[in-house]
Amino acid sequence: MNILLNKKIDRQWFLINAKNKILGRLSSIITHYLIGKHKISYLPHIDIGDYIIVINANKIKITGNKLKNKFYFSHSEYAGGLKKISLEKLMIKNPCKVIQHSVRGMLPKNKLGTLMLNRLKIYTGETHKHIAQKNNILNI
Numbered sequence: 001m002n003i004l005l006n007k008k009i010d011r012q013w014f015l016i017n018a019k020n021k022i023l024g025r026l027s028s029i030i031t032h033y034l035i036g037k038h039k040i041s042y043l044p045h046i047d048i049g050d051y052i053i054v055i056n057a058n059k060i061k062i063t064g065n066k067l068k069n070k071f072y073f074s075h076s077e078y079a080g081g082l083k084k085i086s087l088e089k090l091m092i093k094n095p096c097k098v099i100q101h102s103v104r105g106m107l108p109k110n111k112l113g114t115l116m117l118n119r120l121k122i123y124t125g126e127t128h129k130h131i132a133q134k135n136n137i138l139n140i
């Protein structure tokens with residue numbers, strides 16, 4: 001019997017400062033909290049994860065030669081519609097997409113994964129607009 005079926009899920013808000021954090025390690029911690037594995041009532045088929053706010057997304061660390069050698073691809077489904085952008089250019093253009101793409105790859109590939117990704121809020125600066133939610137600061 002499902003213990004969470006009739007209960008309201010209590011979601012918390014967590015704040016993560018991404019300054020000088022390595023991208024992959026940061027993404028795995030974010031995914032852990034979005035899925036809800038840190039809670040004692042975790043069940044893989046129920047979405048009980050929390051909200052995550054990431055600040056200073058433009059100051060993350062990328063190890064190795066990934067800035068020059070890693071590329072992101074997108075296709076418009078039309079002939080010749082392949083677009084390719086390097087990690088270095090994407091970090092300059094939109095560093096929030098780098099973290100979002102990394103976290104999306106670690107989430108489940110189903111409807112629950114889409115709902116979990118909607119609870120991720122990423123900002124490039126120190127400020128964010130979720131001050132009223134009484135954020136818990138995660139020191140990682």
